[in-house]
Amino acid sequence: MATNRITFDDLPSNVLAAVEERIGPVLKSETVSQGFNSEIAARVFTDSGSCFVKGLRADHKRVWTQRREAEVNPYLHGIAPALLWQIEEAGWVLLGFENLKGHHADYTADSPDLPKVADLLRRLGEVPCPEIELRRAEQRLQAYAAKPSDLDYFAGRSLLHTDLNDHNVIVDDSAYLVDWAWATSGAAWLDAGYWVVWLMAAGRHEPESAEQWAREIPAWRVAPADGIAAFARATANVWEEIAGHDTDEWTARMLNASRRWASFRQRA
Structure with a gap:
């Protein structure tokens, strides 16, 4: 809210x-x-x-x-x-x-910002998770996983941003992530997964093209397929709850994208 x-x-x-x-x-x-x-x-x-x-x-x-x-x-x-x-x-x-001088990231399919965002997530993946109190991905997704065993896929010791909203990515010569309110520790590939949903919602990508960008992130390329499917289902459940019974246009796009991705992953 x-x-x-x-x-x-x-x-x-x-x-x-x-x-x-x-x-x-x-x-x-x-x-x-x-x-x-x-x-x-x-x-x-x-x-x-x-x-x-x-x-x-x-x-x-x-x-x-x-x-x-x-x-x-x-x-x-x-x-x-x-x-x-x-x-x-x-x-x-x-x-x-x-005060960064760049612009909010453009997630549309042919945007020149996309390689810079992929590079940003690669660089984030190289940052050691600091020894500070952080929420854990498996805790945050506990109420949304289809089954308890799915939570094992989300656990890890990588530093995650978890809100790849295009307004949280500022692009200039390089790309930067702002608003670290929900910094989390978890599986290294999860931020690429969050990005998939935002690409589909904000940039009108199909699941295949959004995941093609996720594959630019090394951690995604070794992520378990069952784990990705579990995360897609959990993400759809998150947006079902956020949307509730009376949703605005922005939330409706996120709900639709998360549902489409979960359906695609169920068939994959």
Whole structure:
């Protein structure tokens, strides 16, 4: 469910002052509309440059996601924008990140962004899973697996992003993953699987062409076929729950893509 968004200037004056102690006087700010996990998401500009600020109230039920992003960021050099500072002030938790200059990834079938995203996932696969508290893929998917034994396929010690939404991938000369709120440990091939569904939904790929891109990721090429089928079924069940009885257009696309992929994998 989306978190209500407020503007940067709506923050309490002492919180704004704490930010300016870090970056200098703010000349302007631009609210970012995409994303669901933050109450504040804005590009903030000063004489010396810019940064991306995101945050939640300290009593928000998902404030742990802010702290998770801060914990995982030092391990993501070249994969995610660098965390420049963090503030806990007057009931707010804010993170200040490097402001990337690129565009949101284009997942359409002939997009020049796709090789860069595949390279990003290959590089992520080379990052050792840090010794910090992370959710585990088999736990997150426990309620959605068709049978308990399917969960064994999802377990592992690889660092995963798990939300390959095209708005979470910024592309310039290279590609970067933002919004690490749901960083997870699990089987190395799972992020490629998440990407398959997003390619089908956002880029209107068929299952075969989406999986062709997944095969660019080494971990996917050695993933067990039964495990992929189990993950496809579980993913469809996740989106069935998210969609509920009255779904919007965006969620409907994800539900349709996940159903199509699960059906394709059942036949494969």
